[in-house]
Amino acid sequence: MKTASPALTALINSGKFERADVYTIALKGGLTLRYADHDQPLTFGAETWTLGPLLKRSRTELSVGIEVDEMEVTFTPTDFSLINGKPFAAFVSGGGFSGARLTVQRAYTPPGWGDVVGLVHVFSGRVSDAGLGGGTVRVVVRSDAELLDAMVPANVYQPGCLNGLYDDACGISRAAHQAAASVTGAQAPSRSFFSTSLPQAAGHFSMGTLTFTSGPNAGVSRTVKQHLAGGALRMIAPLPITPGAGDAFTIAPGCDGTRATCGGRYFNLNRFRGTPLIPVAETIT
Incomplete structure (x- = not known):
């Protein structure tokens, strides 16, 4: 009404x-x-x-x-x-x-x-x-x-964690793991690959989320496909505009849902909701 x-x-x-x-x-x-x-x-x-x-x-x-x-x-x-x-x-x-x-x-x-x-x-x-x-x-x-329109039951048995990184069930603070950096001119950038000033080891931000805070892509977010040695980043999907040296961004690491990453990177095993020891399905013929 x-x-x-x-x-x-x-x-x-x-x-x-x-x-x-x-x-x-x-x-x-x-x-x-x-x-x-x-x-x-x-x-x-x-x-x-x-x-x-x-x-x-x-x-x-x-x-x-x-x-x-x-x-x-x-x-x-x-x-x-x-x-x-x-x-x-x-x-x-x-x-x-x-x-x-x-x-x-x-x-x-x-x-x-x-x-x-x-x-x-x-x-x-x-x-x-x-x-x-x-x-x-x-x-x-x-x-x-x-x-x-959700799967019922909501929880299933699977090796990977059921939580989404940084959600309420996970409990990890995005702000605590987020970093700020900028695009550098170490190599000619493209819409999906560019060098950055990130000092972290290769792979730290793979599958993480990057959001530009300045430049022509300000406000645009992308998922990081690869974090390579020296701080270079490769995006899963191209940006609308090729970034330039000095364009600033924030970036947060991702999670592959494994017990090793949950405990080794985030020290959050008390909230891990995967079942990695579940027996492998077998077919009797």
């Missing part, structure tokens, strides 16, 4: 109103984007939805029961559509919408686009897919019922 304030109810019942959709995108890093599907900014309370990329969304269908609802939103960026100083499409292609939450509301005003009287919730969910094509950015948003 959708709810509305008495003032909004009275406006809608009068039959004389204007309406437009407003989009709120909460990014994983803490930044919140607000765009209005209109030709002027809209304000309600302390929040303002500005003019951004052109927006178009699919129709929504809400079902009774446990069913995953879905909405597709298409963004057509303009030359002025920037996020953290980067073009909208480049930010999205660099994983900027990964883990984001999008909420669509409908704003109602008196005729002539006066002050917004109220908002009605239309849809909210998690961004599950984002792709580029034909000058547009297509984002698929799925309702929270998707979180129920």
Whole structure:
């Protein structure tokens, strides 16, 4: 059931109103984007939805029961559509919408686009897919019922640890193991391979996560495929833009889920949730 304030109810019942959709995108890093599907900014309370990329969304269908609802939103960026100083499409292609939450509301005003009287919730969910094509950015948003699509039972017997590194079950502090460094000019960099000032031994940051804090890739994160001798890093997926000498980043080591890494690197065996001594499956013929 959708709810509305008495003032909004009275406006809608009068039959004389204007309406437009407003989009709120909460990014994983803490930044919140607000765009209005209109030709002027809209304000309600302390929040303002500005003019951004052109927006178009699919129709929504809400079902009774446990069913995953879905909405597709298409963004057509303009030359002025920037996020953290980067073009909208480049930010999205660099994983900027990964883990984001999008909420669509409908704003109602008196005729002539006066002050917004109220908002009605239309849809909210998690961004599950984002792709580029034909000058547009297509984002698929799925309702929270998707979180129920989990394996039952949740725990299985396997050699590797069931925890995710740095999650609540693991208990390891990312900040305690994170390092800060920068790209160096020791060799010509590419979008997936570059030298750094990291002093740690080769392999320390393999399968870890790197996030740029300055330069053209600021805010972009990538998984490290290899940490080589001398501090060189190879990414699993290429960066949007080739980094330059002096570009700063933070990096945290990864974990292969083995008992040896849990105890030898993180001293966290009391939280290890793997079963490395489980017997190997045998087939009787």
